[in-house]
Amino acid sequence: MKRLVLPSAENNYRPWLLHLRGLLTLSFLLLVVFFNYGSVLNLFSRPAVLGWQGKNVSPAKIIELLNTARAEKNLPPLEVDRRLEYAAFLKANDMFAKGYWTHRSPSGQLPWYFIEAAGYDYQLAGENLAKNFSSSSSLVAAWLRSPAHRANILNPDYSQVGVSVVKGKLNGVPTELTVAFFAKPLSHKTSQLIKDVLAKGTLSSFQEKNLEVDPAVNYRSFKELFGLGILFLLLLAALADYYYTEKELPRRYHSYSHLHLIFLSVLMILVIFLSHQVGVIK
Amino acid sequence: MSSLVHRFLSEDKGMLNLLFLLIMIFWLLLVFFFDGLFYPQLISIFLLTLTYFFWGVSSHYIDHTLHLKNVLEYLLISFIGFLILSFLLI
Numbered sequence: 001m002k003r004l005v006l007p008s009a010e011n012n013y014r015p016w017l018l019h020l021r022g023l024l025t026l027s028f029l030l031l032v033v034f035f036n037y038g039s040v041l042n043l044f045s046r047p048a049v050l051g052w053q054g055k056n057v058s059p060a061k062i063i064e065l066l067n068t069a070r071a072e073k074n075l076p077p078l079e080v081d082r083r084l085e086y087a088a089f090l091k092a093n094d095m096f097a098k099g100y101w102t103h104r105s106p107s108g109q110l111p112w113y114f115i116e117a118a119g120y121d122y123q124l125a126g127e128n129l130a131k132n133f134s135s136s137s138s139l140v141a142a143w144l145r146s147p148a149h150r151a152n153i154l155n156p157d158y159s160q161v162g163v164s165v166v167k168g169k170l171n172g173v174p175t176e177l178t179v180a181f182f183a184k185p186l187s188h189k190t191s192q193l194i195k196d197v198l199a200k201g202t203l204s205s206f207q208e209k210n211l212e213v214d215p216a217v218n219y220r221s222f223k224e225l226f227g228l229g230i231l232f233l234l235l236l237a238a239l240a241d242y243y244y245t246e247k248e249l250p251r252r253y254h255s256y257s258h259l260h261l262i263f264l265s266v267l268m269i270l271v272i273f274l275s276h277q278v279g280v281i282k
Numbered sequence: 283m284s285s286l287v288h289r290f291l292s293e294d295k296g297m298l299n300l301l302f303l304l305i306m307i308f309w310l311l312l313v314f315f316f317d318g319l320f321y322p323q324l325i326s327i328f329l330l331t332l333t334y335f336f337w338g339v340s341s342h343y344i345d346h347t348l349h350l351k352n353v354l355e356y357l358l359i360s361f362i363g364f365l366i367l368s369f370l371l372i
Binding site (some may be wrong): 171234271 | 303306310313314317319320321330334337338341342351354355358359361362363365366367369370371372
């Protein structure tokens, strides 16, 4: 590690990362991780969470896998409800139209806004989001690895589900969004109770108490952390190289370490101030 | 930091450094300005990395130290920078 970023006799007084071999290795690693992330993970027998356009993600397969996971816990299967499917479709299209990928839309609409818009009366509801998975199995596996998503899938109170997979461009980037709504429908009796509550003007408190929202799975987080890590190491190496050439080799005439330092600092500034997703699992 | 500024401006090619730095800052501001717009931001990032590449190569050229190794070094760092920025920001 020391040889990577600090100048020493072992690396001819230049951090290894700034050598051609080091830079070639970093370029190769970035290309592999950014463009073939799923395959890299497969090498370590982890479920693939491949980027770009998923080709094998289908609502039917997702629901089948969700019910398999529930069956393993002796839970009843989730029934498909067309209104929940439509609600998921509405949510996905809203995310494309407004360019966001969160549970709350930029205009403040919460997930159940879409459930209600689809004409579904719910007692309890939850939402799982995902984007750009390579297959239904990798998507469901990722949800099951996340405690919050897993809780939605294995919630015994949910009895119905609606899943929609929609392709489009999210902020100009080709994206495939998956939205799953889990819900427990209102019984007629409860529906009447809600109407009574509504009549008294206290529906909002009822909703807050009974609705659950869980974070979406962000397959990009690993890539972003990886990119940020590489940038940080390069900046560290450039800083060490600059310090060494200035303090230890003041007579080294042709040194351009300051150019690397300036460029990498500019990159770091941009990443810090503009990256909306680094370190954040939405 | 002061030594960096001193070194930056006191060299024979101080004006060239200043010019390239200003161009780089211009692209930096454009990247900020075009945040959320795919193609304009991508082009700004590309031009930012291209400016760095030409800055490095021209500095070596003026000092008569330009070798293929240097060109490759700047090319690779530019490429890495472009990859990271385009994936993290866009």
